[in-house]
Amino acid sequence: MTDVTYSYAKRTNGMKASVIREILKVSSRPDVISFAGGLPSPQSFPLKEFERAAQDALRIDGTRALQYAVTEGHAGLKKYLCGWLSKQGIEAPPEQMLFTNGSQQALDLLGKIFINPGDKILMEDPTYLGAIQSFNAYQANYITVKMDEDGMLPEELEKRLKANRFRFAYVVPTFHNPAGSTMSLERRKAFLRLAKKYRLLIIEDDPYSFLRFKGTPIPSLYSLAKGKGVVYLSTFSKLLSPGIRLGYALAEKDIIKHLIYAKQAADLQANTLIQYAVYHYCQRGYLEKHVPAIIKDYKHRAGVMLDAIKEYFPPEVHCVEPQGGMFVWCIMPRKVKASDVFQKAIRKNVAFVEGSVFFANGGGENTMRLNFTSSSDRDIERGIKILGQVISSFL
Amino acid sequence: MTDVTYSYAKRTNGMKASVIREILKVSSRPDVISFAGGLPSPQSFPLKEFERAAQDALRIDGTRALQYAVTEGHAGLKKYLCGWLSKQGIEAPPEQMLFTNGSQQALDLLGKIFINPGDKILMEDPTYLGAIQSFNAYQANYITVKMDEDGMLPEELEKRLKANRFRFAYVVPTFHNPAGSTMSLERRKAFLRLAKKYRLLIIEDDPYSFLRFKGTPIPSLYSLAKGKGVVYLSTFSKLLSPGIRLGYALAEKDIIKHLIYAKQAADLQANTLIQYAVYHYCQRGYLEKHVPAIIKDYKHRAGVMLDAIKEYFPPEVHCVEPQGGMFVWCIMPRKVKASDVFQKAIRKNVAFVEGSVFFANGGGENTMRLNFTSSSDRDIERGIKILGQVISSFL
Numbered sequence: 001m002t003d004v005t006y007s008y009a010k011r012t013n014g015m016k017a018s019v020i021r022e023i024l025k026v027s028s029r030p031d032v033i034s035f036a037g038g039l040p041s042p043q044s045f046p047l048k049e050f051e052r053a054a055q056d057a058l059r060i061d062g063t064r065a066l067q068y069a070v071t072e073g074h075a076g077l078k079k080y081l082c083g084w085l086s087k088q089g090i091e092a093p094p095e096q097m098l099f100t101n102g103s104q105q106a107l108d109l110l111g112k113i114f115i116n117p118g119d120k121i122l123m124e125d126p127t128y129l130g131a132i133q134s135f136n137a138y139q140a141n142y143i144t145v146k147m148d149e150d151g152m153l154p155e156e157l158e159k160r161l162k163a164n165r166f167r168f169a170y171v172v173p174t175f176h177n178p179a180g181s182t183m184s185l186e187r188r189k190a191f192l193r194l195a196k197k198y199r200l201l202i203i204e205d206d207p208y209s210f211l212r213f214k215g216t217p218i219p220s221l222y223s224l225a226k227g228k229g230v231v232y233l234s235t236f237s238k239l240l241s242p243g244i245r246l247g248y249a250l251a252e253k254d255i256i257k258h259l260i261y262a263k264q265a266a267d268l269q270a271n272t273l274i275q276y277a278v279y280h281y282c283q284r285g286y287l288e289k290h291v292p293a294i295i296k297d298y299k300h301r302a303g304v305m306l307d308a309i310k311e312y313f314p315p316e317v318h319c320v321e322p323q324g325g326m327f328v329w330c331i332m333p334r335k336v337k338a339s340d341v342f343q344k345a346i347r348k349n350v351a352f353v354e355g356s357v358f359f360a361n362g363g364g365e366n367t368m369r370l371n372f373t374s375s376s377d378r379d380i381e382r383g384i385k386i387l388g389q390v391i392s393s394f395l
Numbered sequence: 396m397t398d399v400t401y402s403y404a405k406r407t408n409g410m411k412a413s414v415i416r417e418i419l420k421v422s423s424r425p426d427v428i429s430f431a432g433g434l435p436s437p438q439s440f441p442l443k444e445f446e447r448a449a450q451d452a453l454r455i456d457g458t459r460a461l462q463y464a465v466t467e468g469h470a471g472l473k474k475y476l477c478g479w480l481s482k483q484g485i486e487a488p489p490e491q492m493l494f495t496n497g498s499q500q501a502l503d504l505l506g507k508i509f510i511n512p513g514d515k516i517l518m519e520d521p522t523y524l525g526a527i528q529s530f531n532a533y534q535a536n537y538i539t540v541k542m543d544e545d546g547m548l549p550e551e552l553e554k555r556l557k558a559n560r561f562r563f564a565y566v567v568p569t570f571h572n573p574a575g576s577t578m579s580l581e582r583r584k585a586f587l588r589l590a591k592k593y594r595l596l597i598i599e600d601d602p603y604s605f606l607r608f609k610g611t612p613i614p615s616l617y618s619l620a621k622g623k624g625v626v627y628l629s630t631f632s633k634l635l636s637p638g639i640r641l642g643y644a645l646a647e648k649d650i651i652k653h654l655i656y657a658k659q660a661a662d663l664q665a666n667t668l669i670q671y672a673v674y675h676y677c678q679r680g681y682l683e684k685h686v687p688a689i690i691k692d693y694k695h696r697a698g699v700m701l702d703a704i705k706e707y708f709p710p711e712v713h714c715v716e717p718q719g720g721m722f723v724w725c726i727m728p729r730k731v732k733a734s735d736v737f738q739k740a741i742r743k744n745v746a747f748v749e750g751s752v753f754f755a756n757g758g759g760e761n762t763m764r765l766n767f768t769s770s771s772d773r774d775i776e777r778g779i780k781i782l783g784q785v786i787s788s789f790l
Contacts, residue, residue, distance in 0.1 A: 006563070006596040006624075008653060009511045009533070015656040021466060021663075042458035050461065051453045058446045063437035066445065066636035071416060101496065101662035108661045112532060116404045133660040137507060138404070168401070201401040229401075241461035243667030258403060261410040265528040266503045267496035268416075271666055272638030 011117070014136035019357045020129060027351035033383035036351040038177065038326060039374040040238050041301070044294045049286045050241070050277065056284075057276035065276040071260050071268065073099040073248075074275040080282045081248065088210065089223050090232065092250040098259050099270035103207055103233045103247040107134035107170075109262040110203060110231065113255075114167050115140050122160060122169035124152055126358030126367070128177050128205060131170050140167075142360035147176075149320055151183030154190050161198040168201040168231075173221055175208035175325025178358045178369035182323060185218050192225050202230045207238050207247075210291060212324035213299030222250060231255060236278060238326070239291055244274045298326070298373055301380065305372040308381045312388030314395055328370045329355070336394045338368045344390045350383045406512070409531035414752045415524060422746035428778035431746040433572065433721060434769040435633050436696070439689045444681045445636070445672065451679075452671035460671040466655050466663065468494040468643075469670040475677045476643065483605065484618050485627065487645040493654050494665035498602055498628045498642040502529035502565075504657040505598060505626065508650075509562050510535050517555060517564035519547055521753030521762070523572050523600060526565050535562075537755035542571075544715055546578030549585055556593040563596040563626075568616055570603035570720025573753045573764035577718060580613050587620050597625045602633050602642075603720035605686060608694030610718040617645060626650060631673060633721070634686055639669045693721065693768055699775045700767040707783030709790055723765045724750070731789045733763045739785045745778045 020036065027034035057065040078094035085092065100106040107130065115121070117139035123131075125144035132142070143160050145152040151173060171191075173183035183191070195202055204221045222232035227250065235247035249259060263269070281287060305328055309319050313330075320329045332338065338354040345351065355367025370387075372380060415431065422429035452460040473489035480487065495501040502525065510516070512534035518526075520539035527537070538555050540547040546568060566586075568578035578586070590597055599616045617627035622645065630642035644654060658664070676682060700723055704714050708725075715724040727733065733749040740746065750762025765782075767775060 006509070006650075008508050009514075011511075012508050012653055012656070015508070015653065015660060017656060018659045021659060024463075025465065037463070039463055042462055045458045045461040047453050047457060047461070051450055054449045054453075055446060058442050058449075062442060063440045066440040066442070066638040067437055068419075068432070068434055068637045070420065101666075104660075105662040113403050113407050113410070114401070116406075119404075130660075130663070137657065137660045241668070242463045243461040245662065245664070245666045255401075258407055258410065261407070261412060262532065264413045264416060265410065265499075265525075265532045266661070267500040267640065268525070269640070271496075271640045271669065273636070274666065274668070 011137055011139050014139060018129065018133060020353055023351060023353060026346065032349045032351050033375060033379045034351040035370040035372070035375065035383060036353050037371055037374055039371070040242060040326070041297055041373045044297055045241050046286060046290055049284070049290070050281060053281035053284065053286070054273070054277040056280035057273060060280070061276050065273050067272060069269055069272045069275070071264050073097070073270060074279055077275055077279040077282065080279065084282070084287070089219055090250070091223070092227060096227070096250055096253060096256055098249050098256050098263065099275065100247045100249060100263070101245040101267070101270065102237055102242065103205060103235045104130050104134065106233045106247055106249040107131050108137070109259050109266065111135045111138040111140070112262045113258045119167040120164050122166045122200070123360045124171055124176070125360065126178055126355060126364055127170065127360060128172055129358055131205065132360050144360050147179055147181060149181045151181060151187045152191065154187065157191065158194055161194055161200065166200055168203055169195070170203045170205065171221070172205045174206055174218065175211070175322055177208070177325065178327055178329055178353070178355060180320040180322040180325065180327050180329040182218065188218065188221055188224055192221060195229060203233065204230055205233045207235050208325035211238060211295055211298055213295050213302065215323040227252065239287065239294065240278065240281065244278070246270065246274055246278055301372045301377070302328070304377045304380045305370065305384060308384035312385045314388065314392045316395060317391060326371055326373045328372060330368050330370060332366045332368070332391060333395065334366050336391060337365050339365070340394060341368065341390050344393070345387055348386050348390065350386045352387070406532055406534050409534060413524065413528060415748055418746060418748060421741065427744045427746055428770060428774045429746040430765040430767070430770065430778060431748050432766055432769060434766070435637060435721070436692055436768045439692055440636050441681060441685055444679070444685070445676060448676035448679065448681070449668070449672040451675035452668060455675070456671050460668050462667060464664055464667045464670070466659050468492070468665060469674055472670055472674040472677065475674065479677070479682070484614055485645070486618070487622060491622070491645055491648060491651055493644050493651050493658065494670065495642045495644060495658070496640040496662070496665065497632055497637065498600060498630045499525050499529065500661070501628045501642055501644040502526050503532070504654050504661065506530045506533040506535070507657045508653045514562040515559050517561045517595070518755045519566055519571070520755065521573055521750060521759055522565065522755060523567055524753055526600065527755050539755055542574055542576060544576045546576060546582040547586070549582065552586065553589055556589055556595065561595055563598055564590070565598045565600065567600045569601055569613065570606065570717055572603070572720065573722055573724050573748070573750060575715035575717040575720065575722050575724040577613065583613065583616055583619055587616060590624060598628065599625055600628045602630050606633060606690055606693055607719035608690050608697065622647065634682065634689065635673070635676065639673070641665065641669055641673055696767045696772070696775065697723070699772045700765065700779060703776045703779035707780045709783065709787050711790060712786060721766055721768045723767060725763050725765060727761045727763070727786060728790065729761050731786060732760050734760070735789060736763065736782070736785050739788070740782055743781050743785065745781045747782070
């Protein structure tokens with residue numbers, strides 16, 4: 001009798017544990033000040049309101065809230081959400097919306113329906129790690145475009161478009177994770193012109209734009225393109241709770257149709273109870289009331305971190321001042337390795353994410369991402385002071 | 396200016412809308428008696444108890460119940476569930492368990508980590524449609540083994556194993572969906588012997604075995620193999636609610652590790668709030684109390700359907716009497732096409748699923764699957780009477 005042997009598919013070679021999720025385990029020790037996660041402030045979670053909403057779902061909708069439901073999603077919630085988005089300048093009819101388990105699942109399903117092994121994907125450099133992980137599972141190749149604080153560099157972008165045929169571009173135009181930057185209106189328009197010229201499909205990942213605490217809103221790529229050739233992704237993770245895993249995609253009907261096929265095969269449908277509860281949460285007006293409170297909170301925390309950085313970081317470190325979102329991106333002098341800084345900082349109980357993990361094709365060894373939404377004022381100040389000392393020790 | 400064009404990946408050729416989910420839309424009209432779905436009885440949903448459990452989660456666990464959480468899953472719930480499974484004869488430590496969005500997502504993730512395009516998968520004939528859909532997305536090929544009421548025919552099974560190299564076998568040994576059959580203990584042991592001989596990995600999908608209303612329990616393949624070379628899938632969908640989308644996989648550690656990578660890339664983690672709520676639901680003893688009530692309900696409904704079949708179906712139709720689960724499988728004389736029966740029946744407001752959709756490589760045109768868990772006694776009787784008349788009209 002021999003033991004059963006099994007072998008994995010080729011695509012699993014591209015899979016590994018998320019660096020960030022592994023860091024989260026280290027940094028979840030209570031004595032660690034962690035700037036590592038992308039955790040929304042727990043103080044921002046509407047516990048009582050969501051309890052009421054869940055109660056509504058189970059009392060008003062009854063057994064429907066616990067039953068299987070159509071993959072297309074809760075019609076009332078889609079209608080509400082489309083109305084809410086419309087107020088933010090994003091116009092889409094409910095039939096062009098699909099609920100997903102956070103935006104992360106939308107990335108996975110888009111990878112599934114679009115990417116053949118070896119296909120080229122245009123990516124910002126750096127970019128969201130979760131997107132790299134999703135697309136890796138479909139054996140994508142990445143061609144990257146460098147960014148400044150206004151987004152991708154236009155000349156490099158066009159050079160890449162001329163030289164390559166892309167399956168799609170993946171971008172985070174507003175309050176970029178990790179780079180903290182926001183693509184300017186001019187760059188957005190230029191990007192869309194190039195996309196038309198080169199027939200490039202764009203995936204716009206937009207989890208943060210509703211969390212602007214400074215500056216003037218800039219229209220989404222989706223709005224500017226009137227929905228043509230742009231798939232728009234967003235989520236309730238940062239406006240309500242990430243633990244409820246409710247995101248959504250807006251796209252042309254044919255793409256939504258294929259996403260529905262893929263979603264059915266992947267897990268049938270989004271969570272019924274959660275959809276009903278979020279519907280009642282919205283109907284009660286809680287969402288409209290809640291978002292300004294989060295913005296106020298995040299504005300405060302970002303201010304505390306930026307002030308501490310000014311006081312404690314050596315002037316050689318350049319940090320991008322965010323106008324919203326959850327992160328400060330720091331670029332250290334080339335000779336300083338973030339991995340060295342991390343090793344020394346974690347011994348002093350301060351954690352962050354090394355920026356290099358966000359570069360699809362390597363690089364960024366001297367960068368780091370700091371999250372300001374899940375630490376207290378005091379911890380932000382203490383942590384930044386320690387980090388400043390550690391960085392200085394390498395200069 | 397030209398419009399953006401996009402093309403889908405090759406694997407999307409294998410994707411289409413789930414026939415069953417499309418039928419569900421037709422048959423969800425209130426005037427239709429539907430035996431089509433796989434919907435658990437809504438009367439079995441513990442509305443008040445789950446409201447209490449969700450309240451516990453939000454009051455006792457507070458913001459943790461709404462935050463991101465580790466992909467590995469809620470430690471307390473895993474511990475409870477492993478204890479509960481142990482009482483059912485299924486032994487696994489919590490680190491060999493992963494939560495998924497229903498069993499459906501486990502099928503998707505297993506397809507993702509194991510299947511290269513063109514790989515052969517051994518399937519029962521017929522088999523669960525959702526598995527075909529999941530594996531189609533990874534461009535699997537199916538080699539099928541015919542079944543009788545004791546499971547796969549042993550001679551055909553060994554012939555297939557001799558002639559092919561399989562990535563894995565996918566089976567539903569207990570209260571088969573759609574075939575209603577249960578693999579006998581003897582066949583299970585023989586199957587495991589062959590699996591060892593041919594080094595075959597087995598995926599055992601077991602959503603129904605806890606819903607036995609007749610006969611003696613038979614150990615799972617997973618138990619008989621002591622977890623070696625068998626991945627075991629089950630779910631809360633049929634014991635609590637399918638709308639909460641909580642299933643789980645048990646597997647050897649290395650497979651769990653790869654499933655975790657895939658889950659992180661697919662949607663980061665299972666729903667935090669739901670995991671906490673189900674934990675409290677279980678802690679309060681509700682699960683232990685609730686399962687016998689469902690079994691009693693399903694035993695009754697199955698009896699009503701089988702009695703009606705005896706009275707109203709022509710004797711030429713052979714129906715498999717289930718000992719548990721949710722379905723009666725009917726085999727009509729070869730000359731009767733279930734598609735013709737469906738067309739005529741739906742005009743009389745009775746729906747079911749044509750059996751042919753469950754055959755991975757075609758066939759079964761004279762078969763149909765009847766669900767007995769989501770219709771009232773009166774509707775079961777009326778619907779079966781109408782179906783009997785329709786079938787008779789084709790004889």
